[in-house]
Amino acid sequence: SAVISQKPSRDICQRGTSLTIQCQVDSQVTMMFWYRQQPGQSLTLIATANQGSEATYESGFVIDKFPISRPNLTFSTLTVSNMSPEDSSIYLCSVEGPIRSTDTQYFGPGTRLTVL
């Protein structure tokens, strides 16, 4: 299985600011995804991070609010822009792969964000 790390592990931010979360995988993977888990709730897919092209967003999520980069097959970032308290959540990246492996999906440890 792939080893996934996220930075930061947690942060407390002020309303109106932005935070960029990094996701690093120890091997090349085909698919990378970003999920949000609001307090006490299940996970919701934000977007698919596409290597070398714009991310594909799910209904209810837009690029201006959650810009995503994926410059290569092992790294992606998610930015939470112009934050409000409603953005307080755990943000998790996940990967499917490594390449030519199964379609099992593995998750990073998550970034716990609190917006004041």
Next chain:
Amino acid sequence: SQQGEEDPQALSIQEGENATMNCSYKTSINNLQWYRQNSGRGLVHLILIRSNEREKHSGRLRVTLDTSKKSSSLLITASRAADTASYFCATDSQGGKLIFGQGTELSVKP
């Protein structure tokens, strides 16, 4: 919108007992995956079952899938206090995009 419904929402058992969690979904799937989450931390992958499979085992875990009923179950046998966690099912019906159920909160008392 969530595809999966899980029941029960919460389950409390004694150590040594078996725990069964159920998951139902709405559309056809490629596979269904079960995860464990301890206290809001990252998700640990437990098992993947494909749409053409009916049952899989991994250690103390047994997963079944009934595509005609669009349902799956996770059985944990001989539970331990360390199994206390939230358990989620997630369905993959579109190129890796997982849709999660609401989860079952399992408490195993020593």
